Amino acid sequence: MLAPVNIDKDLVAAMATPLVLAILAEGTSYGYAILKRVRDASAGEVQWTDGMLYPLLHRLERLGYLVTEWGVSDEGRRRRYYRITPAGEAQLADQRRQWETATRTLGGIWGRTLPAMGV
Amino acid sequence: MNNNSDADVDDVFAADLLRGHTDTIVLGVLRRGDSYGFEIFRAIREATGGAYEIKEATLYASYRRLEKDGLAEGYWGDETQGGRRKYYRITDAGRAMYRRNVDAWVLTRDVIDSLLDLRKA
Amino acid sequence: MTTPNKRTDDTELLHRLLDEAFAPYPVTSETLDLKQEVRGNLTARTAELVAEGTTPADAARRAIAELGDVGILLGETPTDAPIATESWVAEQRRNRVRPKPAYAVRTALLAGLLAAVILVLKFEVFGLLTVAPTLSIAAIPVAAALVGWIVTDALRQETTQNYPFSRPTAIAFGVAAALLTVGLGAVLQTVLKFDVLWILIAGGAVVASIILFTYLGVTSTNRRKPWATRLMNANGNVPNAFDNDQATAARFGIYTAGIFTLAFAVFIVLTVTIGWGWSWLALVGGFVLMLLVLARMLFPPAKS
Numbered sequence: 001m002l003a004p005v006n007i008d009k010d011l012v013a014a015m016a017t018p019l020v021l022a023i024l025a026e027g028t029s030y031g032y033a034i035l036k037r038v039r040d041a042s043a044g045e046v047q048w049t050d051g052m053l054y055p056l057l058h059r060l061e062r063l064g065y066l067v068t069e070w071g072v073s074d075e076g077r078r079r080r081y082y083r084i085t086p087a088g089e090a091q092l093a094d095q096r097r098q099w100e101t102a103t104r105t106l107g108g109i110w111g112r113t114l115p116a117m118g119v
Numbered sequence: 120m121n122n123n124s125d126a127d128v129d130d131v132f133a134a135d136l137l138r139g140h141t142d143t144i145v146l147g148v149l150r151r152g153d154s155y156g157f158e159i160f161r162a163i164r165e166a167t168g169g170a171y172e173i174k175e176a177t178l179y180a181s182y183r184r185l186e187k188d189g190l191a192e193g194y195w196g197d198e199t200q201g202g203r204r205k206y207y208r209i210t211d212a213g214r215a216m217y218r219r220n221v222d223a224w225v226l227t228r229d230v231i232d233s234l235l236d237l238r239k240a
Numbered sequence: 241m242t243t244p245n246k247r248t249d250d251t252e253l254l255h256r257l258l259d260e261a262f263a264p265y266p267v268t269s270e271t272l273d274l275k276q277e278v279r280g281n282l283t284a285r286t287a288e289l290v291a292e293g294t295t296p297a298d299a300a301r302r303a304i305a306e307l308g309d310v311g312i313l314l315g316e317t318p319t320d321a322p323i324a325t326e327s328w329v330a331e332q333r334r335n336r337v338r339p340k341p342a343y344a345v346r347t348a349l350l351a352g353l354l355a356a357v358i359l360v361l362k363f364e365v366f367g368l369l370t371v372a373p374t375l376s377i378a379a380i381p382v383a384a385a386l387v388g389w390i391v392t393d394a395l396r397q398e399t400t401q402n403y404p405f406s407r408p409t410a411i412a413f414g415v416a417a418a419l420l421t422v423g424l425g426a427v428l429q430t431v432l433k434f435d436v437l438w439i440l441i442a443g444g445a446v447v448a449s450i451i452l453f454t455y456l457g458v459t460s461t462n463r464r465k466p467w468a469t470r471l472m473n474a475n476g477n478v479p480n481a482f483d484n485d486q487a488t489a490a491r492f493g494i495y496t497a498g499i500f501t502l503a504f505a506v507f508i509v510l511t512v513t514i515g516w517g518w519s520w521l522a523l524v525g526g527f528v529l530m531l532l533v534l535a536r537m538l539f540p541p542a543k544s
Contacts, residue, residue: 005219008227014136015231022235042230096235098133103228105133106140109166110147110221156281161288175281176308179274187473188466196280204280205273210461212469215403 007045012038016048016056017065018095024066024084025092030073031057031080057082065091137171140224141181142190144173146217149191149209156182156205182207190216254286254300255279261310271314278307328475331467337400347390354386361428376432380425388418401468405460412456419449431516436508443504447497454493492537499530 012019023029023037035048060066065088073079084092107113137144148154148162156178163173185191190213196204209217262275282303289299307313357379363369364376371379392414395405405413423445430438462469503526510519 005222005226007230008220008223010139011136011224011227012231014139019231019234026236038234041234046230095132098130099136099231099235101130102133102136103232105137105167105171106144106224107228108168109144109163110224112221112225155284156277157284157288160281160285174308175306176312179278179313187470189462189464189469190466192461198280202276202279202283204284205277208461211406211409211463212403212461212465214406215398215463216466 007042009046012042012046015099016052017060018092018099020053020056020060021065021084021088021092022096024082025089028069028081028083030071030082034082060088063091064088134171137167138173138177140220141173141177142185143217143220143224145178145181145185145207146190146209146213146220149207150214150217153206153208155196155207159207185213188212251283253297254282254303257300257304258282261304261307265310265314274313278313282307328471331471332400335400335465335467337398339397339399343393343397347393350386350390350393354383354390357383357386361425365428365431377429380422380429383425384418384421387421388414391417401465403463403465405463409456409460412452416449416452416456419445419452423449434511439504439508439511443501446504447501450493450497450500454490454497457493458490488537492534495533495537496530499526499533502526503529 019038020034023034029037031050031053035050035053038046038048057066057068061068061082064085066082066084069081069083071079071081104113144163145159148159148166151162154162156175160173160175160178164171182191182193185207186193189210191207191209193205193207196206198204258275258279262271265271282300285303285306286296286299289302290296294302360369360371361376361379361383364371392410395410395413396407398404404410423442426438426442426445429435430442464472503522506522506525507519510522
Protein backbone atom coordinates (compact mmCIF):
# COMPACT_ATOMS: atom_id res chain seq x y z
CA MET A 1 0.00 0.00 0.00
CA LEU A 2 1.39 3.37 -1.00
CA ALA A 3 1.11 6.67 0.88
CA PRO A 4 -2.14 8.64 0.33
CA VAL A 5 -2.54 10.36 -3.05
CA ASN A 6 -2.14 14.12 -3.23
CA ILE A 7 -3.79 16.61 -5.52
CA ASP A 8 -1.64 17.82 -8.42
CA LYS A 9 -1.28 21.45 -7.41
CA ASP A 10 0.58 22.33 -10.64
CA LEU A 11 -2.37 21.16 -12.69
CA VAL A 12 -4.77 23.19 -10.56
CA ALA A 13 -2.54 26.24 -10.97
CA ALA A 14 -2.47 25.76 -14.75
CA MET A 15 -6.28 25.75 -14.66
CA ALA A 16 -6.51 28.86 -12.49
CA THR A 17 -8.14 31.08 -15.12
CA PRO A 18 -11.02 28.78 -16.10
CA LEU A 19 -11.54 27.82 -12.45
CA VAL A 20 -11.91 31.45 -11.35
CA LEU A 21 -14.15 32.23 -14.33
CA ALA A 22 -16.30 29.19 -13.59
CA ILE A 23 -16.73 30.25 -9.97
CA LEU A 24 -17.74 33.72 -11.09
CA ALA A 25 -20.08 32.26 -13.70
CA GLU A 26 -21.99 30.71 -10.82
CA GLY A 27 -22.48 34.16 -9.43
CA THR A 28 -20.73 37.42 -8.69
CA SER A 29 -18.27 36.86 -5.89
CA TYR A 30 -15.39 38.34 -3.96
CA GLY A 31 -11.81 37.30 -3.29
CA TYR A 32 -12.16 35.44 -0.03
CA ALA A 33 -15.20 33.52 -1.23
CA ILE A 34 -13.32 32.38 -4.33
CA LEU A 35 -10.42 31.15 -2.22
CA LYS A 36 -12.80 29.35 0.12
CA ARG A 37 -14.66 27.71 -2.77
CA VAL A 38 -11.44 26.26 -4.14
CA ARG A 39 -10.29 25.15 -0.71
CA ASP A 40 -13.58 23.43 0.07
CA ALA A 41 -13.82 21.72 -3.31
CA SER A 42 -10.34 20.24 -2.80
CA ALA A 43 -11.02 19.21 0.82
CA GLY A 44 -8.44 21.70 2.03
CA GLU A 45 -5.66 20.46 -0.26
CA VAL A 46 -5.49 23.54 -2.47
CA GLN A 47 -5.05 26.76 -0.52
CA TRP A 48 -4.55 29.67 -2.88
CA THR A 49 -3.30 32.89 -1.38
CA ASP A 50 -4.30 36.51 -1.89
CA GLY A 51 -0.91 37.06 -3.46
CA MET A 52 -1.75 34.52 -6.11
CA LEU A 53 -5.42 35.36 -6.68
CA TYR A 54 -5.47 39.15 -6.90
CA PRO A 55 -2.84 39.52 -9.64
CA LEU A 56 -4.83 36.92 -11.61
CA LEU A 57 -8.08 38.84 -11.09
CA HIS A 58 -6.36 42.05 -12.24
CA ARG A 59 -5.08 40.35 -15.35
CA LEU A 60 -8.51 38.90 -16.17
CA GLU A 61 -10.03 42.32 -15.70
CA ARG A 62 -7.48 43.84 -18.08
CA LEU A 63 -8.37 41.17 -20.61
CA GLY A 64 -12.02 42.09 -20.24
CA TYR A 65 -13.16 38.77 -18.83
CA LEU A 66 -14.54 40.31 -15.66
CA VAL A 67 -15.47 43.64 -14.17
CA THR A 68 -15.23 44.84 -10.60
CA GLU A 69 -17.95 46.57 -8.67
CA TRP A 70 -18.18 47.78 -5.16
CA GLY A 71 -20.67 46.32 -2.77
CA VAL A 72 -21.29 45.87 0.93
CA SER A 73 -20.54 42.78 2.98
CA ASP A 74 -22.88 41.24 5.53
CA GLU A 75 -21.05 43.12 8.26
CA GLY A 76 -21.69 46.36 6.44
CA ARG A 77 -18.16 46.88 5.16
CA ARG A 78 -17.22 47.93 1.65
CA ARG A 79 -16.10 45.01 -0.43
CA ARG A 80 -14.93 44.59 -4.01
CA TYR A 81 -16.98 42.14 -6.07
CA TYR A 82 -16.06 40.54 -9.39
CA ARG A 83 -18.56 39.80 -12.17
CA ILE A 84 -17.93 37.78 -15.28
CA THR A 85 -18.49 39.40 -18.68
CA PRO A 86 -19.77 37.83 -21.92
CA ALA A 87 -16.18 37.75 -23.15
CA GLY A 88 -15.31 35.91 -19.98
CA GLU A 89 -18.12 33.42 -20.53
CA ALA A 90 -16.83 32.76 -24.04
CA GLN A 91 -13.28 32.26 -22.77
CA LEU A 92 -14.59 29.92 -20.08
CA ALA A 93 -16.51 27.87 -22.63
CA ASP A 94 -13.44 27.56 -24.85
CA GLN A 95 -11.14 26.51 -22.02
CA ARG A 96 -13.73 24.09 -20.69
CA ARG A 97 -13.81 22.44 -24.10
CA GLN A 98 -10.02 22.16 -24.24
CA TRP A 99 -9.94 20.75 -20.70
CA GLU A 100 -12.47 18.12 -21.71
CA THR A 101 -10.41 17.21 -24.77
CA ALA A 102 -7.23 16.89 -22.75
CA THR A 103 -9.03 14.96 -20.02
CA ARG A 104 -10.61 12.56 -22.46
CA THR A 105 -7.24 12.00 -24.15
CA LEU A 106 -5.38 11.31 -20.92
CA GLY A 107 -8.24 9.21 -19.57
CA GLY A 108 -8.06 7.11 -22.70
CA ILE A 109 -4.30 6.69 -22.51
CA TRP A 110 -4.33 5.75 -18.83
CA GLY A 111 -7.51 3.72 -18.88
CA ARG A 112 -9.24 5.97 -16.38
CA THR A 113 -12.24 7.32 -18.24
CA LEU A 114 -15.31 8.67 -16.51
CA PRO A 115 -17.82 5.89 -15.88
CA ALA A 116 -21.15 7.56 -16.47
CA MET A 117 -20.27 9.67 -19.47
CA GLY A 118 -18.64 6.91 -21.44
CA VAL A 119 -15.92 9.24 -22.73
CA MET B 120 -12.91 6.85 -28.86
CA ASN B 121 -13.98 9.18 -31.66
CA ASN B 122 -11.54 11.51 -33.35
CA ASN B 123 -12.48 14.89 -31.99
CA SER B 124 -12.20 17.26 -34.91
CA ASP B 125 -11.96 20.15 -32.47
CA ALA B 126 -8.50 19.03 -31.49
CA ASP B 127 -6.08 20.86 -33.73
CA VAL B 128 -2.99 22.96 -33.29
CA ASP B 129 -5.06 25.95 -32.16
CA ASP B 130 -5.77 24.16 -28.90
CA VAL B 131 -2.65 25.50 -27.28
CA PHE B 132 -4.17 25.23 -23.86
CA ALA B 133 -5.02 21.56 -24.29
CA ALA B 134 -1.55 20.88 -25.70
CA ASP B 135 -0.01 22.54 -22.64
CA LEU B 136 -2.17 20.44 -20.34
CA LEU B 137 -0.99 17.28 -22.07
CA ARG B 138 2.66 18.25 -22.20
CA GLY B 139 2.78 18.53 -18.43
CA HIS B 140 2.08 14.81 -18.20
CA THR B 141 4.63 13.58 -20.76
CA ASP B 142 6.70 11.64 -18.24
CA THR B 143 3.68 9.74 -16.94
CA ILE B 144 2.49 9.09 -20.49
CA VAL B 145 5.88 7.62 -21.39
CA LEU B 146 5.88 5.48 -18.24
CA GLY B 147 2.45 4.25 -19.28
CA VAL B 148 3.84 3.12 -22.63
CA LEU B 149 6.87 1.45 -21.02
CA ARG B 150 4.62 -0.41 -18.60
CA ARG B 151 3.32 -2.44 -21.48
CA GLY B 152 6.85 -3.41 -22.51
CA ASP B 153 10.32 -2.08 -23.24
CA SER B 154 10.32 0.34 -26.17
CA TYR B 155 12.62 2.69 -28.05
CA GLY B 156 12.05 6.33 -29.01
CA PHE B 157 10.17 5.96 -32.27
CA GLU B 158 7.99 3.15 -30.91
CA ILE B 159 7.05 5.30 -27.92
CA PHE B 160 6.27 8.24 -30.21
CA ARG B 161 4.03 6.03 -32.33
CA ALA B 162 2.29 4.47 -29.32
CA ILE B 163 1.40 7.89 -27.99
CA ARG B 164 0.19 9.04 -31.38
CA GLU B 165 -2.09 6.03 -31.68
CA ALA B 166 -3.32 6.32 -28.09
CA THR B 167 -4.40 9.92 -28.69
CA GLY B 168 -6.24 8.87 -31.83
CA GLY B 169 -3.83 10.85 -33.96
CA ALA B 170 -5.05 14.08 -32.35
CA TYR B 171 -1.73 14.96 -30.81
CA GLU B 172 1.73 14.25 -32.13
CA ILE B 173 4.10 14.93 -29.33
CA LYS B 174 7.26 16.88 -30.16
CA GLU B 175 10.47 14.85 -30.31
CA ALA B 176 12.31 17.38 -28.16
CA THR B 177 9.70 16.89 -25.44
CA LEU B 178 10.17 13.12 -25.59
CA TYR B 179 13.98 13.17 -25.44
CA ALA B 180 13.82 15.51 -22.45
CA SER B 181 11.37 13.12 -20.84
CA TYR B 182 13.64 10.08 -21.34
CA ARG B 183 16.53 11.98 -19.81
CA ARG B 184 14.47 12.98 -16.78
CA LEU B 185 13.12 9.47 -16.24
CA GLU B 186 16.64 8.02 -16.39
CA LYS B 187 18.03 10.64 -14.05
CA ASP B 188 15.31 9.95 -11.49
CA GLY B 189 15.73 6.19 -11.76
CA LEU B 190 12.20 5.67 -13.09
CA ALA B 191 13.42 4.06 -16.31
CA GLU B 192 16.64 2.44 -17.48
CA GLY B 193 18.07 2.84 -20.96
CA TYR B 194 19.97 0.16 -22.77
CA TRP B 195 21.29 -0.30 -26.29
CA GLY B 196 19.78 -2.89 -28.60
CA ASP B 197 21.89 -5.05 -30.83
CA GLU B 198 20.50 -4.23 -34.22
CA THR B 199 23.06 -4.56 -36.95
CA GLN B 200 21.54 -2.35 -39.61
CA GLY B 201 20.32 1.22 -39.52
CA GLY B 202 22.03 2.03 -36.27
CA ARG B 203 21.55 0.67 -32.78
CA ARG B 204 18.38 1.67 -30.98
CA LYS B 205 18.22 2.90 -27.42
CA TYR B 206 15.54 1.02 -25.53
CA TYR B 207 13.96 1.99 -22.24
CA ARG B 208 12.75 -0.28 -19.49
CA ILE B 209 10.50 0.84 -16.64
CA THR B 210 11.79 0.24 -13.10
CA ASP B 211 9.86 -0.65 -9.96
CA ALA B 212 10.12 2.97 -8.89
CA GLY B 213 8.74 3.95 -12.31
CA ARG B 214 5.75 1.66 -11.90
CA ALA B 215 5.02 3.05 -8.47
CA MET B 216 5.40 6.62 -9.71
CA TYR B 217 3.07 5.92 -12.64
CA ARG B 218 0.33 4.59 -10.38
CA ARG B 219 0.76 7.49 -8.00
CA ASN B 220 0.67 10.11 -10.77
CA VAL B 221 -2.39 8.64 -12.45
CA ASP B 222 -4.22 8.38 -9.12
CA ALA B 223 -3.31 12.00 -8.36
CA TRP B 224 -4.51 13.07 -11.79
CA VAL B 225 -7.86 11.29 -11.40
CA LEU B 226 -8.37 12.94 -8.02
CA THR B 227 -7.39 16.36 -9.39
CA ARG B 228 -9.54 15.91 -12.50
CA ASP B 229 -12.58 15.18 -10.37
CA VAL B 230 -11.99 18.27 -8.22
CA ILE B 231 -11.53 20.51 -11.28
CA ASP B 232 -14.54 18.98 -13.01
CA SER B 233 -16.72 19.74 -10.02
CA LEU B 234 -15.47 23.32 -9.88
CA LEU B 235 -15.94 23.79 -13.61
CA ASP B 236 -19.45 22.54 -13.06
CA LEU B 237 -19.02 19.83 -15.67
CA ARG B 238 -20.52 17.20 -13.42
CA LYS B 239 -22.85 17.74 -10.55
CA ALA B 240 -20.60 16.23 -7.89
CA MET C 241 31.67 6.79 -57.29
CA THR C 242 29.24 5.72 -59.94
CA THR C 243 27.33 3.05 -58.01
CA PRO C 244 23.70 3.81 -58.77
CA ASN C 245 22.45 2.34 -55.50
CA LYS C 246 19.55 4.65 -54.76
CA ARG C 247 18.77 3.06 -51.43
CA THR C 248 22.26 3.68 -50.09
CA ASP C 249 22.16 7.25 -51.35
CA ASP C 250 18.96 7.95 -49.45
CA THR C 251 20.19 6.36 -46.23
CA GLU C 252 23.29 8.43 -46.67
CA LEU C 253 21.12 11.52 -47.03
CA LEU C 254 19.63 10.93 -43.59
CA HIS C 255 23.06 10.41 -42.05
CA ARG C 256 24.45 13.48 -43.79
CA LEU C 257 21.55 15.68 -42.62
CA LEU C 258 21.97 14.31 -39.11
CA ASP C 259 25.69 15.07 -39.13
CA GLU C 260 24.96 18.60 -40.34
CA ALA C 261 22.39 19.11 -37.59
CA PHE C 262 24.83 18.07 -34.88
CA ALA C 263 27.88 19.74 -36.44
CA PRO C 264 27.67 23.14 -34.66
CA TYR C 265 27.79 21.58 -31.23
CA PRO C 266 30.74 20.39 -29.15
CA VAL C 267 31.37 16.66 -29.24
CA THR C 268 31.10 14.86 -25.92
CA SER C 269 30.29 11.26 -25.08
CA GLU C 270 26.84 12.49 -24.10
CA THR C 271 26.16 14.17 -27.44
CA LEU C 272 27.50 11.15 -29.30
CA ASP C 273 25.12 8.89 -27.41
CA LEU C 274 22.21 11.18 -28.13
CA LYS C 275 23.17 11.36 -31.80
CA GLN C 276 23.21 7.58 -32.04
CA GLU C 277 19.87 7.35 -30.27
CA VAL C 278 18.38 9.95 -32.60
CA ARG C 279 19.83 8.15 -35.60
CA GLY C 280 18.06 4.93 -34.62
CA ASN C 281 14.73 6.70 -34.14
CA LEU C 282 14.97 8.76 -37.33
CA THR C 283 15.77 5.66 -39.35
CA ALA C 284 12.56 4.09 -38.10
CA ARG C 285 10.58 7.28 -38.78
CA THR C 286 11.82 7.57 -42.36
CA ALA C 287 10.99 3.91 -42.90
CA GLU C 288 7.45 4.62 -41.74
CA LEU C 289 7.11 7.62 -44.05
CA VAL C 290 8.47 5.68 -47.00
CA ALA C 291 5.99 2.87 -46.29
CA GLU C 292 3.23 5.50 -46.47
CA GLY C 293 4.41 6.57 -49.90
CA THR C 294 6.81 9.44 -49.28
CA THR C 295 9.95 9.50 -51.38
CA PRO C 296 13.00 8.47 -49.37
CA ALA C 297 14.64 11.85 -49.82
CA ASP C 298 11.56 13.74 -48.63
CA ALA C 299 11.16 11.30 -45.76
CA ALA C 300 14.69 11.96 -44.59
CA ARG C 301 14.22 15.73 -44.75
CA ARG C 302 10.89 15.60 -42.97
CA ALA C 303 12.25 13.40 -40.20
CA ILE C 304 15.13 15.80 -39.60
CA ALA C 305 12.74 18.75 -39.62
CA GLU C 306 10.54 17.07 -37.01
CA LEU C 307 13.56 16.82 -34.77
CA GLY C 308 13.56 20.57 -34.34
CA ASP C 309 16.47 22.52 -32.98
CA VAL C 310 19.26 20.18 -31.91
CA GLY C 311 20.45 22.88 -29.53
CA ILE C 312 17.21 22.52 -27.61
CA LEU C 313 17.63 18.75 -27.60
CA LEU C 314 21.10 19.03 -26.15
CA GLY C 315 20.33 21.79 -23.71
CA GLU C 316 17.38 20.08 -22.10
CA THR C 317 19.22 18.63 -19.15
CA PRO C 318 20.91 21.36 -17.17
CA THR C 319 23.55 19.01 -15.80
CA ASP C 320 25.55 21.96 -14.53
CA ALA C 321 22.53 23.62 -12.97
CA PRO C 322 22.55 23.89 -9.19
CA ILE C 323 21.05 20.71 -7.91
CA ALA C 324 18.85 20.42 -4.83
CA THR C 325 20.49 22.38 -2.08
CA GLU C 326 18.16 20.85 0.45
CA SER C 327 20.00 18.63 2.83
CA TRP C 328 19.38 14.93 3.07
CA VAL C 329 17.75 15.39 6.46
CA ALA C 330 15.32 18.01 5.21
CA GLU C 331 14.32 15.93 2.21
CA GLN C 332 13.97 12.88 4.40
CA ARG C 333 11.64 14.74 6.70
CA ARG C 334 9.60 16.09 3.81
CA ASN C 335 9.15 12.66 2.24
CA ARG C 336 8.83 10.67 5.41
CA VAL C 337 6.69 7.54 5.21
CA ARG C 338 5.77 5.93 8.49
CA PRO C 339 5.59 2.14 8.82
CA LYS C 340 2.11 0.75 9.09
CA PRO C 341 1.06 -0.33 12.59
CA ALA C 342 -0.31 -3.63 11.32
CA TYR C 343 3.01 -4.41 9.67
CA ALA C 344 4.96 -3.51 12.79
CA VAL C 345 2.82 -5.79 14.98
CA ARG C 346 2.95 -8.61 12.45
CA THR C 347 6.73 -8.48 12.14
CA ALA C 348 7.20 -8.27 15.91
CA LEU C 349 5.06 -11.40 16.43
CA LEU C 350 6.76 -13.34 13.64
CA ALA C 351 10.21 -12.32 14.83
CA GLY C 352 9.31 -13.36 18.36
CA LEU C 353 8.16 -16.74 17.14
CA LEU C 354 11.31 -17.15 15.08
CA ALA C 355 13.49 -16.22 18.05
CA ALA C 356 11.72 -18.85 20.16
CA VAL C 357 12.29 -21.55 17.54
CA ILE C 358 15.96 -20.60 17.21
CA LEU C 359 16.43 -20.61 20.97
CA VAL C 360 14.93 -24.08 21.28
CA LEU C 361 17.18 -25.38 18.53
CA LYS C 362 20.20 -23.69 20.07
CA PHE C 363 19.55 -25.29 23.43
CA GLU C 364 19.16 -28.60 21.70
CA VAL C 365 22.49 -28.24 19.94
CA PHE C 366 24.26 -27.41 23.15
CA GLY C 367 22.64 -30.34 24.84
CA LEU C 368 20.64 -28.25 27.29
CA LEU C 369 17.38 -29.52 25.94
CA THR C 370 16.24 -32.75 24.47
CA VAL C 371 13.73 -32.43 21.74
CA ALA C 372 11.99 -35.23 19.92
CA PRO C 373 13.77 -35.74 16.58
CA THR C 374 10.59 -35.28 14.56
CA LEU C 375 9.90 -31.98 16.30
CA SER C 376 13.45 -30.86 15.73
CA ILE C 377 13.19 -31.64 12.04
CA ALA C 378 9.76 -30.03 11.77
CA ALA C 379 11.22 -26.84 13.21
CA ILE C 380 13.22 -26.31 10.01
CA PRO C 381 10.33 -25.69 7.61
CA VAL C 382 8.60 -23.67 10.31
CA ALA C 383 11.63 -21.43 10.76
CA ALA C 384 12.06 -21.21 7.00
CA ALA C 385 8.43 -20.18 6.54
CA LEU C 386 8.75 -17.52 9.25
CA VAL C 387 11.92 -16.12 7.70
CA GLY C 388 10.35 -16.12 4.25
CA TRP C 389 7.24 -14.35 5.50
CA ILE C 390 9.21 -11.69 7.37
CA VAL C 391 11.39 -10.99 4.32
CA THR C 392 8.48 -10.82 1.89
CA ASP C 393 6.47 -8.60 4.22
CA ALA C 394 9.39 -6.25 4.72
CA LEU C 395 10.04 -5.86 1.00
CA ARG C 396 6.37 -5.07 0.37
CA GLN C 397 6.50 -2.01 2.61
CA GLU C 398 7.02 1.47 1.24
CA THR C 399 9.77 3.36 3.04
CA THR C 400 10.85 6.98 2.97
CA GLN C 401 13.50 6.22 0.37
CA ASN C 402 12.17 3.23 -1.51
CA TYR C 403 9.05 1.99 -3.20
CA PRO C 404 7.98 -1.57 -2.32
CA PHE C 405 8.97 -4.51 -4.47
CA SER C 406 6.26 -6.01 -6.64
CA ARG C 407 4.43 -8.95 -5.09
CA PRO C 408 6.06 -11.71 -7.22
CA THR C 409 9.54 -10.27 -6.63
CA ALA C 410 9.01 -9.93 -2.89
CA ILE C 411 7.74 -13.51 -2.71
CA ALA C 412 10.77 -14.71 -4.67
CA PHE C 413 13.09 -12.99 -2.20
CA GLY C 414 11.17 -14.63 0.62
CA VAL C 415 11.58 -18.04 -0.99
CA ALA C 416 15.32 -17.48 -1.42
CA ALA C 417 15.66 -16.49 2.24
CA ALA C 418 13.61 -19.51 3.28
CA LEU C 419 15.87 -21.81 1.28
CA LEU C 420 18.89 -20.34 3.01
CA THR C 421 17.22 -21.02 6.34
CA VAL C 422 16.55 -24.61 5.31
CA GLY C 423 20.22 -24.92 4.46
CA LEU C 424 21.30 -23.61 7.85
CA GLY C 425 18.77 -25.82 9.60
CA ALA C 426 20.10 -28.82 7.74
CA VAL C 427 23.63 -27.98 8.84
CA LEU C 428 22.32 -27.85 12.39
CA GLN C 429 20.77 -31.30 12.03
CA THR C 430 24.02 -32.68 10.78
CA VAL C 431 25.82 -31.28 13.80
CA LEU C 432 23.34 -33.09 16.04
CA LYS C 433 23.57 -36.35 14.26
CA PHE C 434 25.93 -36.75 11.40
CA ASP C 435 24.15 -37.74 8.22
CA VAL C 436 25.34 -37.20 4.67
CA LEU C 437 21.73 -36.65 3.65
CA TRP C 438 21.57 -33.48 5.72
CA ILE C 439 24.78 -32.19 4.24
CA LEU C 440 23.47 -32.75 0.76
CA ILE C 441 20.22 -31.00 1.63
CA ALA C 442 22.19 -28.15 3.17
CA GLY C 443 24.40 -27.80 0.14
CA GLY C 444 21.51 -28.02 -2.28
CA ALA C 445 19.39 -25.52 -0.39
CA VAL C 446 22.19 -22.98 0.06
CA VAL C 447 23.32 -23.16 -3.58
CA ALA C 448 19.72 -22.90 -4.81
CA SER C 449 19.23 -19.92 -2.53
CA ILE C 450 22.35 -18.21 -3.86
CA ILE C 451 21.29 -18.79 -7.45
CA LEU C 452 17.85 -17.35 -6.77
CA PHE C 453 19.34 -14.34 -4.97
CA THR C 454 21.69 -13.76 -7.88
CA TYR C 455 18.89 -13.94 -10.42
CA LEU C 456 16.82 -11.52 -8.36
CA GLY C 457 19.77 -9.21 -7.89
CA VAL C 458 20.46 -9.05 -11.60
CA THR C 459 16.89 -8.66 -12.78
CA SER C 460 15.60 -6.33 -10.09
CA THR C 461 15.24 -2.72 -11.19
CA ASN C 462 15.61 0.52 -9.32
CA ARG C 463 13.08 1.16 -6.63
CA ARG C 464 14.67 4.16 -5.01
CA LYS C 465 12.43 7.22 -5.02
CA PRO C 466 13.40 10.06 -7.37
CA TRP C 467 14.20 12.50 -4.56
CA ALA C 468 16.71 10.07 -3.08
CA THR C 469 18.22 9.28 -6.48
CA ARG C 470 18.65 12.97 -7.23
CA LEU C 471 20.30 13.68 -3.91
CA MET C 472 22.61 10.71 -4.20
CA ASN C 473 23.72 11.80 -7.65
CA ALA C 474 24.18 15.37 -6.47
CA ASN C 475 26.26 14.38 -3.48
CA GLY C 476 28.50 12.27 -5.65
CA ASN C 477 27.98 8.93 -4.01
CA VAL C 478 30.71 6.47 -4.81
CA PRO C 479 29.59 4.53 -7.86
CA ASN C 480 30.39 0.86 -7.68
CA ALA C 481 30.75 -1.64 -10.48
CA PHE C 482 27.48 -3.43 -9.68
CA ASP C 483 25.45 -0.25 -10.11
CA ASN C 484 26.95 0.41 -13.50
CA ASP C 485 27.22 -3.04 -14.98
CA GLN C 486 24.76 -5.83 -14.42
CA ALA C 487 27.05 -8.36 -16.09
CA THR C 488 29.56 -7.84 -13.28
CA ALA C 489 26.87 -8.43 -10.67
CA ALA C 490 25.79 -11.58 -12.44
CA ARG C 491 29.34 -12.87 -12.65
CA PHE C 492 29.79 -12.27 -8.93
CA GLY C 493 26.69 -14.31 -8.21
CA ILE C 494 27.97 -17.21 -10.25
CA TYR C 495 31.42 -17.04 -8.65
CA THR C 496 29.76 -17.13 -5.23
CA ALA C 497 27.72 -20.18 -6.13
CA GLY C 498 30.87 -21.86 -7.33
CA ILE C 499 32.86 -20.89 -4.25
CA PHE C 500 30.25 -22.23 -1.86
CA THR C 501 29.71 -25.43 -3.79
CA LEU C 502 33.44 -26.00 -3.53
CA ALA C 503 33.46 -25.04 0.14
CA PHE C 504 30.73 -27.54 0.92
CA ALA C 505 32.51 -30.28 -0.97
CA VAL C 506 35.73 -29.59 0.91
CA PHE C 507 33.72 -29.44 4.15
CA ILE C 508 32.31 -32.90 3.53
CA VAL C 509 35.69 -34.36 2.62
CA LEU C 510 37.37 -32.83 5.67
CA THR C 511 34.57 -33.96 7.99
CA VAL C 512 34.90 -37.50 6.79
CA THR C 513 38.69 -37.51 6.91
CA ILE C 514 39.82 -35.14 9.65
CA GLY C 515 36.62 -34.75 11.63
CA TRP C 516 34.51 -31.93 13.04
CA GLY C 517 37.26 -30.04 14.70
CA TRP C 518 38.72 -28.56 11.55
CA SER C 519 36.21 -29.21 8.78
CA TRP C 520 34.24 -26.06 9.53
CA LEU C 521 37.31 -24.09 8.43
CA ALA C 522 36.34 -24.95 4.85
CA LEU C 523 33.10 -23.00 5.22
CA VAL C 524 34.88 -20.06 6.83
CA GLY C 525 37.44 -20.14 4.05
CA GLY C 526 34.69 -20.12 1.45
CA PHE C 527 33.06 -17.13 3.11
CA VAL C 528 36.34 -15.17 3.28
CA LEU C 529 37.08 -15.98 -0.35
CA MET C 530 33.64 -14.73 -1.33
CA LEU C 531 34.23 -11.44 0.48
CA LEU C 532 37.57 -10.96 -1.27
CA VAL C 533 36.00 -11.61 -4.67
CA LEU C 534 33.17 -9.24 -3.80
CA ALA C 535 35.53 -6.42 -2.84
CA ARG C 536 37.62 -6.95 -5.94
CA MET C 537 34.61 -6.95 -8.29
CA LEU C 538 32.74 -4.16 -6.58
CA PHE C 539 35.65 -1.74 -6.61
CA PRO C 540 38.07 -2.83 -9.27
CA PRO C 541 41.48 -1.19 -9.09
CA ALA C 542 41.87 1.52 -11.73
CA LYS C 543 43.58 0.23 -14.81
CA SER C 544 46.96 1.89 -15.21
